[in-house]
Amino acid sequence: MDxxxxxxxxxxxxxxxxxxxxxxxxxxxxxxxxPAIQGHIYLSFVSVAxxxxxxxxxxxxxxxxxxxxxxxxxxxxxxxxxxxxxxxxILISIPGITIGPTPVIIALVAYSLLILIRNxxxxxxAVPAETIDAARGMGLTSSQILFKVELPxxxxxxxxxxxxxxxxxxxxxxxxxxxxxxxxxxMIFDGINRGFPxxxxxxxxxxxxxxxxxxxxxxxxxxxxxxxxxxxxx
Amino acid sequence: xxxILDVLRRPDFFELLRQxxxxxxxxxxxxxxxxxxxxxxVRNTALGAALAVNVGNIGRAVPSLAIxxxxxxxxxxxxxxxxxxLTALAxxxxxxNASTGLREVSTDVIDAARGMGHSGGQVxxxxxxxxxxxxxxxxIRTSAVQVVASATLATFIGGGGLGELIVExxxxxxxxxxxxxxxxxxxxxxxxxxxxxALEKVFTPKGLKIAQKRGR
Amino acid sequence: MKYRTKLIRAIPALALALxxxxxxxxxxxGSGPSSEEGGGGPTITIGSKNFTEQYVLGExxxxxxxxxxxxxxxxxxxxxxALADKALQNGQIDMYPEYTGTSIVEIFKQEQTPGTPEATYxxxxxxxxxxxxxxxxxxxxxxxxxxxxxxxxxxAEENDLKTLADLAEASPKLAFVLxxxxxTREDGYPNMQKNYPAFDFGDLVIVNSIGGPIYQGVxxxxxxxxxxxxxxxxxxxxxxxxxxxxxxxxxxxxxxxVVRSDVLExxxxxxxVLNEVSASLDAETMRELNAQVDIEQExxxxxxxxxxxxxxxxx
Numbered sequence: 001m002d003x004x005x006x007x008x009x010x011x012x013x014x015x016x017x018x019x020x021x022x023x024x025x026x027x028x029x030x031x032x033x034x035p036a037i038q039g040h041i042y043l044s045f046v047s048v049a050x051x052x053x054x055x056x057x058x059x060x061x062x063x064x065x066x067x068x069x070x071x072x073x074x075x076x077x078x079x080x081x082x083x084x085x086x087x088x089x090i091l092i093s094i095p096g097i098t099i100g101p102t103p104v105i106i107a108l109v110a111y112s113l114l115i116l117i118r119n120x121x122x123x124x125x126a127v128p129a130e131t132i133d134a135a136r137g138m139g140l141t142s143s144q145i146l147f148k149v150e151l152p153x154x155x156x157x158x159x160x161x162x163x164x165x166x167x168x169x170x171x172x173x174x175x176x177x178x179x180x181x182x183x184x185x186x187m188i189f190d191g192i193n194r195g196f197p198x199x200x201x202x203x204x205x206x207x208x209x210x211x212x213x214x215x216x217x218x219x220x221x222x223x224x225x226x227x228x229x230x231x232x233x234x
Numbered sequence: 235x236x237x238i239l240d241v242l243r244r245p246d247f248f249e250l251l252r253q254x255x256x257x258x259x260x261x262x263x264x265x266x267x268x269x270x271x272x273x274x275x276v277r278n279t280a281l282g283a284a285l286a287v288n289v290g291n292i293g294r295a296v297p298s299l300a301i302x303x304x305x306x307x308x309x310x311x312x313x314x315x316x317x318x319x320l321t322a323l324a325x326x327x328x329x330x331n332a333s334t335g336l337r338e339v340s341t342d343v344i345d346a347a348r349g350m351g352h353s354g355g356q357v358x359x360x361x362x363x364x365x366x367x368x369x370x371x372x373x374i375r376t377s378a379v380q381v382v383a384s385a386t387l388a389t390f391i392g393g394g395g396l397g398e399l400i401v402e403x404x405x406x407x408x409x410x411x412x413x414x415x416x417x418x419x420x421x422x423x424x425x426x427x428x429x430x431x432a433l434e435k436v437f438t439p440k441g442l443k444i445a446q447k448r449g450r
Numbered sequence: 451m452k453y454r455t456k457l458i459r460a461i462p463a464l465a466l467a468l469x470x471x472x473x474x475x476x477x478x479x480g481s482g483p484s485s486e487e488g489g490g491g492p493t494i495t496i497g498s499k500n501f502t503e504q505y506v507l508g509e510x511x512x513x514x515x516x517x518x519x520x521x522x523x524x525x526x527x528x529x530x531x532a533l534a535d536k537a538l539q540n541g542q543i544d545m546y547p548e549y550t551g552t553s554i555v556e557i558f559k560q561e562q563t564p565g566t567p568e569a570t571y572x573x574x575x576x577x578x579x580x581x582x583x584x585x586x587x588x589x590x591x592x593x594x595x596x597x598x599x600x601x602x603x604x605x606a607e608e609n610d611l612k613t614l615a616d617l618a619e620a621s622p623k624l625a626f627v628l629x630x631x632x633x634t635r636e637d638g639y640p641n642m643q644k645n646y647p648a649f650d651f652g653d654l655v656i657v658n659s660i661g662g663p664i665y666q667g668v669x670x671x672x673x674x675x676x677x678x679x680x681x682x683x684x685x686x687x688x689x690x691x692x693x694x695x696x697x698x699x700x701x702x703x704x705x706x707x708v709v710r711s712d713v714l715e716x717x718x719x720x721x722x723v724l725n726e727v728s729a730s731l732d733a734e735t736m737r738e739l740n741a742q743v744d745i746e747q748e749x750x751x752x753x754x755x756x757x758x759x760x761x762x763x764x765x
Contacts (some may be wrong), residue, residue, distance in 0.1 A: 019307060024747060031749075080421045083383035086416035089400045093409045093416075098542060099533070171297030175387065179404070180527055188303045193388060193500065195662030196747055197307035204300035211295040309656055311672050392627075392657045394671065401658050402630045407532030 021198045032187070037206060038079055040183035042099060043173045044214075047108035048166050054109070056158075059120025060146065068119065078116035084172045088179050104176030111167035111172060119161025123154030156225040163218035170211040174203075176231070182209070237410030238417070241399070247414075253394035253423065257385045260317055262378050265324025270370075273332030277362065286333040293326030298384040306391045316385070316393025323384050324377045331373025335366035341355070368438045376429035382426045386419050396422070464757055491719050493521040497543035498719075499530045501660035502743045503595065503681060503736065503749070507547040509754035511707055514727045515720065517764040526750075530631055531556045538585065538710065545709040550574045550590060551701030552589050553708070555637040563637075563701035567594065570702045584711040589725050590704035593733040597632075597700050598685050599642070599693045601675045606691040613694040617675060618648035624655035627664045627673035638677075643697040651675070662744060665690075681733055683741030730761050 025033070062069045079087075084107060091103035127150050135149045151158075177185030184207040191199030241247065276282030302319040309315040339362045347361045389397035396419045403412025492713045494515055498508030508526045513640035525543055528534040535557050537543045553574040554563050562576075564570045571590055578585040601611055601624075609620045617624075633656065643649045655673045657663040663683040668676040678685050685692055707724045714720060734756075742753045756765040 021747065030750065078424070081379065081383075081427050082416075082420040083386045083423050085386045085400050086419040086423075089403065089412045089416035090420075092404070093412050098537075098540070099529070104275055167295050171295070171299075174297045174299040178401075180525075180529075185299060188299060188658075189390070192303060192306060193659035193662060194502070194744065194747070195666050198747075200303045200307060204297075204304045207300050208296045211297060212292060215291070215295050224562075310670050311663060311667050312655065366694035389656070390658055392655050392663070392667065394656070398630065398656055398658075402634060405532065405631050405658075406634060407530070407536050 017062055019197050020201055024196075024198050025202060029212060033202065033206070036182070036187050036203070037210070040170070040173055040185075040207065040210060043104060043108070043176065043183050044166065044170045044210075047105050047169050047173070048112065048162065050105065051109045051112040051165060051169075052162065055116035056120055058113075059117045060124065062117065063121045063124040071188040072117060073114070075126050076110075076117060080114045084175045085178070087111075088176065092179055099179040099181075101176070101181045103179060104173065104181035107176070110170045112169060115161045115168075116158075119157050120154065122128060123157030123161075124150055126157060127153045129216050156222055159218060159222045159225060163215060166214045167211050167217060170207065170214060174207050201203060238414045241411050241414035242418070247399070247418075250394060250396050250398055251418065251422075254382075254385050254388075254396045254419075257313070257320055257388055257393060257395060258314055258378070258382045260424075261320035261324045261381050261385075262374070264317075264321045265377060265381075266374060268321070269325045269328035270332055273329060273336060273406045275371075276333060277336040280337075283333045283337045287330050289331070290326040291328035293322070294330070297381070298323055299387055299390075302384050302391055302393075304382070311392030313388075313393050315391055316388035316395075319391075320384060321386070322434045327376040327380065328370070328373045331376070332366070335369030335373075336362050338369070339365045340370055363400050368434060371430075371434045371437045375427070377432055378430050379423060379427050382423050383419075458550060480728065493523060494713065494717070494720070495523045495543045496738070497524075497534050497546035498526040499531060499534050499546070499619065500527050500529055502662075502740050503679065504547060505750035506736075506739050506743060506754055507705060509750045510727050510758065511545070511547065511724055512752055513751075513758055514723050514763055517758070518719065518723045520720070538708065539583070541710070544713045545707050547705050548587070548708045549595065549703035549705050551586075551596075551637065551703040553587070555701060556635055559636075561636065567702040567704055569733070571704060571706070574706075578708060579711070586709050586711045586714050588707045588709065589723060589728060590706035591728040591731040591736075593704065593731060593736060595679050595681045595703050595705060595733075595736070597638075598678050598680045598682070599675060599695075600668070600678060600685060600690045601693065602671075603689050603691055605674045607764055609692065611691070613684040613696060613701070614642070614646055615648075615696075617693050618642075618646035621649050621651045623652050623676075624675055625655055625673040626654045627657060627667040627676040629660050629664065629677070630656055630658055632677055642701060645697055681736040681740055683737050683745060686737075726763055727758075730763065 058183055063070050082090075087107045087110065088103055091097055092099055097103050097106075111128055113172030115208065131149060131153070132145060135145045140148065173181070173183050174185035174188060178190050184203045187199045188207070191197065191201075191203060272286060276286050301322050302316065305315045305319040305322075309318060336430070343361060343365070352360065385393075385395050386397035386400065388395045389401055396415055399411055399415025399417075403409070403415055455741070490523070496508055496512045496515075498504040498717075505526055508524065512522045512524050525537070525749075528537055528543070528546070531548065531552050534543070534546045538546060548557075550567070550570045551563050551574075554560050554570065554577065558577045566572050567590075571587070573588045578587045594650060599614060599617065601617065607609065607626065609616070611617050611620060626639075628639065634640075638748065639654075653673070655667060657667060661678070661684075664676040664678060665682075665687075667673050669687075669689060684690070706728065709720065709724075739753055739757060742748045743750050
């Protein structure tokens with residue numbers, strides 16, 4: 001068993017592991033790294049989409065019926081304050097919810113509700129009353145006003161909220177790997193478990209890069225949309 | 235339910251809670267000690283302030299797990315490593331808010347103050363700081379909640395804290411331990427949020443409070 | 451204005467379309483919805499716990515089955531004995547490698563384990579067969595992977611530590627690096643304390659993974675003592691001294707595939723394939739395979755396929 005002896009000579013590597021092993025990265029790029037990125041984007045995208053699908057209508061409703069706003073803010077704010085690992089823990093102890101992407105997506109959606117609803121309401125609030133009156137005067141129905149006037153004008157603020165929500169989601173999705181949610185967090189955890197800094201660094205750097213890219217893209221979108229909301233400084 | 239209470243009565247629960255609070259408080263204080271002076275230094279230059287805000291924004295985008303994990307290969311496992319990572323996480327919200335807050339004090343107000351004969355330092359202490367205070371404090375509050383939440387992850391790099399209960403409960407498939415850990419962290423985070431919210435009101439100068447009320 | 455409203459209307463539609471398309475992307479990284487049944491053979495889902503030896507064993511069994519006409523799906527990241535068992539019980543996985551001693555103490559919560567490896571296996575097998583839904587624990591691989599408590603060399607020299615009893619005496623001034631499960635499991639730290647009541651480490655440093663981080667922790671000084679597995683290659687390091695265990699306080703932990711009985715009935719061929727893999731392993735070999743992952747940083751999947759080819763189990 002000389003091979004074992006030779007391997008043992010390599011033990012120094014566990015005491016002082018090399019920080020980045022570029023060979024590992026190039027070898028495993030398509031096998032492990034790209035799927036991890038894909039999984040992460042999938043988790044984030046699905047969560048933002050679902051969160052938007054819930055928040056936009058809710059935001060519209062709540063901006064109309066203001067009495068509902070404080071309780072909605074309270075509940076979503078409460079959800080937002082619960083640390084991610086804790087929320088994951090609570091979700092997987094519910095019978096029927098097993099570890100995997102599902103509880104991760106539920107939690108990610110829950111986290112973004114506050115900011116998305118709040119920004120939808122703020123954006124709609126910022127639409128000047130005169131503009132709405134003018135639209136009414138032109139004979140537009142309520143729903144036409146909503147879709148053709150209010151929402152477009154509220155868009156920059158809504159996108160600002162989407163931007164914050166997306167960055168937050170990308171970050172928390174890394175933790176989701178702990179309950180088998182997949183994504184770049186899995187590389188981070190595996191790297192810690194195996195004492196292999198290359199995996200940790202690769203996962204962490206890529207997750208950060210993903211968040212920053214998303215942030216910049218959405219910031220650009222926000223700025224592009226902004227001229228239309230010049231009337232009121234947000 | 236009784237299972238959860240049993241976990242809370244465990245001798246190590248208090249130790250984990252203590253570690254969690256200690257980590258959070260220390261990280262927040264050191265973060266403030268670093269971020270505020272930087273914001274003060276750059277307050278009068280547009281470039282400096284913009285730089286600070288940009289650095290802060292990048293810092294905010296970094297996932298908390300990433301920072302904690304990245305410190306591990308360099309600094310090893312343990313409380314100290316977790317503290318360094320959490321401090322790094324605490325800085326961005328404070329830096330962003332303090333820089334923006336100090337810059338946003340409108341130039342008219344500053345000119346008026348100078349006109350009244352205030353020196354640079356007096357402008358700072360009597361005008362800029364009090365007006366910027368609510369914004370700065372909001373930043374500290376955001377940072378505090380974030381630190382308490384991220385301290386949950388310290389367990390992954392041997393830093394202790396209440397996250398350990400969550401991990402233990404997950405691994406042992408023991409709902410009582412899991413929920414005990416999750417609830418205690420959630421409660422801690424909510425207390426932090428509410429507590430700092432109250433403190434924020436204390437730090438808002440009376441004049442601003444009145445202006446805020448009128449604005450409504 | 452028109453363009454803008456179209457944009458708004460398009461967003462939800464786009465989202466839904468991408469959602470549908472992304473349904474398949476979720477398979478990456480070992481998570482997400484299970485794939486449909488592929489070619490001819492039945493689909494077996496193999497799970498494993500989340501440390502090196504488990505990954506290697508999981509891959510070995512998975513690839514051997516694949517080579518014999520089965521469709522295999524791997525869920526090699528189930529966190530712990532409790533989680534893996536839960537997944538087995540509710541059908542998320544069809545089998546996973548478990549240790550005889552672990553099943554008795556951790557899964558069936560019995561305090562005592564039999565005194566011989568064979569009796570341990572028989573007891574575990576019986577307990578699995580008796581429950582609902584029943585499982586079959588196949589013939590174990592012929593090696594024991596038990597706990598090894600080790601200390602850093604200087605610590606051993608300074609305190610003259612050779613056996614667990616010595617360590618127990620010195621423990622109050624030492625720090626012990628361990629993983630979460632070990633702290634609470636009956637056959638873990640409590641077992642050490644039961645046999646040597648003097649055990650009372652001054653500090654317990656909990657890292658949440660088995661293997662690598664514990665060795666790192668001890669070697670780098672975060673702790674003085676640590677717990678590892680006897681098939682870990684790191685234990686052979688000159689820098690570490692394993693404490694002797696004259697009282698043999700640990701149960702026997704022989705790894706064996708635990709398969710849902712209903713699944714096994716439908717595909718009896720599995721037994722032969724899995725047994726062939728198990729029989730080919732021994733402590734020395736396992737250590738080497740583990741070393742390739744932990745020290746050489748090779749992928750468990752590659753390590754497994756190389757080994758299976760070498761042994762002629764797979765062409």
